[in-house]
Amino acid sequence: MIQWRAGSRDSCSHPTGRLSRISTHHFRGRDKLAHPLSTDSVRSSMSPPSESIGRWDSAYHSPVMVEAVLTALGGCRSVLDCTLGGGGHSAALVAAGSRVVGIDRDPEALQSALDRLAEASREGRFSAHLGNYARLDLIDELEGARFDGILLDLGISSHQIDVPERGFTFRIGAPLDMRMGEDVPWTAAELLNSLSEADLTDIFREYGDERRAGRLAREVVRRREKRPFVIADDLVDAIRAVLGAAAGPGDFARLFQAVRIAVNDELTGLAEALPALRDRLTPGGTLAVIAYHSGEDRLVKRAFREWSAVCTCPPRQPVCTCRGRALGETLTRRPIGADESEILQNPRARSAHLRLWRSAE
Ligand SMILES: C[S@@+](CC[C@H](N)C(=O)[O-])C[C@H]1O[C@@H](n2cnc3c(N)ncnc32)[C@H](O)[C@@H]1O
Numbered sequence: 001m002i003q004w005r006a007g008s009r010d011s012c013s014h015p016t017g018r019l020s021r022i023s024t025h026h027f028r029g030r031d032k033l034a035h036p037l038s039t040d041s042v043r044s045s046m047s048p049p050s051e052s053i054g055r056w057d058s059a060y061h062s063p064v065m066v067e068a069v070l071t072a073l074g075g076c077r078s079v080l081d082c083t084l085g086g087g088g089h090s091a092a093l094v095a096a097g098s099r100v101v102g103i104d105r106d107p108e109a110l111q112s113a114l115d116r117l118a119e120a121s122r123e124g125r126f127s128a129h130l131g132n133y134a135r136l137d138l139i140d141e142l143e144g145a146r147f148d149g150i151l152l153d154l155g156i157s158s159h160q161i162d163v164p165e166r167g168f169t170f171r172i173g174a175p176l177d178m179r180m181g182e183d184v185p186w187t188a189a190e191l192l193n194s195l196s197e198a199d200l201t202d203i204f205r206e207y208g209d210e211r212r213a214g215r216l217a218r219e220v221v222r223r224r225e226k227r228p229f230v231i232a233d234d235l236v237d238a239i240r241a242v243l244g245a246a247a248g249p250g251d252f253a254r255l256f257q258a259v260r261i262a263v264n265d266e267l268t269g270l271a272e273a274l275p276a277l278r279d280r281l282t283p284g285g286t287l288a289v290i291a292y293h294s295g296e297d298r299l300v301k302r303a304f305r306e307w308s309a310v311c312t313c314p315p316r317q318p319v320c321t322c323r324g325r326a327l328g329e330t331l332t333r334r335p336i337g338a339d340e341s342e343i344l345q346n347p348r349a350r351s352a353h354l355r356l357w358r359s360a361e
Helices: 016-024 064-075 088-095 107-118 118-122 134-138 160-163 188-194 197-209 213-226 230-245 249-263 266-278 294-308 341-344 347-350
Strands: 079-081 100-102 124-130 147-153 281-291 329-330 353-359
Touching: 064 088, 064 147, 064 281, 064 353, 079 088, 088 100, 088 147, 100 107, 107 118, 107 124, 107 160, 118 124, 134 266, 147 266, 188 230, 188 249, 197 213, 197 249, 213 230, 230 249, 249 266, 249 347, 266 281, 266 294, 281 294, 294 329, 294 353, 341 347
Parallel strands: 079 100, 079 147, 100 124, 147 281
Antiparallel strands: 281 353, 329 353
16 A cells, blocks of 8 residues: 555645646647657647756656656656656656656566666655556555556657567567567457458558558458468568558558557557546646557547536536536646657657646645
8 A cells, every 4th residue: 555645735736837837838739640750740849958858768768758747747745657668757756756656567667667766666765566557456556545646658668669579660570569568468460360351440540540541451361361470571561562662661650559559459548547547646636648649649638628627427417416516627728749859869759749637626
């Protein structure tokens, strides 16, 4: 059981000025997110001091928008970092004085963060648990725990992409695996070799934004009848066959990402997790979500909008029973993006969209 369950006034001390500064430096415009490798993106004018960019990087991962996360959560006594990765955000939050509990479904991430934060762990300022943020109820140590700040930095870490055996990359010969953790029941190869053409079409269209999703799904089915998909090259060849010779790394990354989202059931997990995480906030606590994919960001935007509505009764309910009190307020009317200097140093930051929501006092 976590001991430092804060009361309402112990929640993050957000000097209103700091938060309103964030919310005015926001993305302009688009709802559809650009792919990480695309040059087409929108970003904020919020400029973290350039010397602070990269300060929390490790060989494992370079965290994005650390300054903005610190502005939002840095005053919190207790923070749940749901996507520990290399522990960059956690390390920054611990340094800012928060006690941090981290979780990750990837044992390699957990070990890396525990090594990095060994001293804070010994001093009781950091702890880490293997698990899925969508199933917090399965982590006994977190039973009943509430937090002043909760962070979700979605997607995968650089380490997961960099290690070919993990199978997230389209590098020649890499296995089609893509499982983020041992709790994921099937590999990318198993998914590609077994799903129906209709399901594959949905994956390429919904998660990969692919205009020729149906043709690509048909090509996958045609090819797997001759020889099952095993390595990255099998999917790259199918993509090339449908998209033509012009298909390049941006297309491979986008469609591999679509398969990864399906393998790890990422959007369903996020949709289920959001209300459960909201209920883990102390009064006045802040939920911060960094999304890299339009589907993720849409889920977050809708959830925050719904929770911020004054009446939260189902639309067809004739009489209001919620007493017209919003569950909290959305602090970012539009998402915050990374600044150009950060994007230059860390191209992954280009597609990062940070949204913030605060629970009612
Ligand atoms: C973008 S990385 C986080 C990087 C981290 N913020 C840092 O500073 O290094 C995302 C991490 O979330 C983890 N992850 C993704 N989905 C998860 C889930 N449903 N439950 C727990 N961890 C998850 C991945 O394994 C990965 O390590």
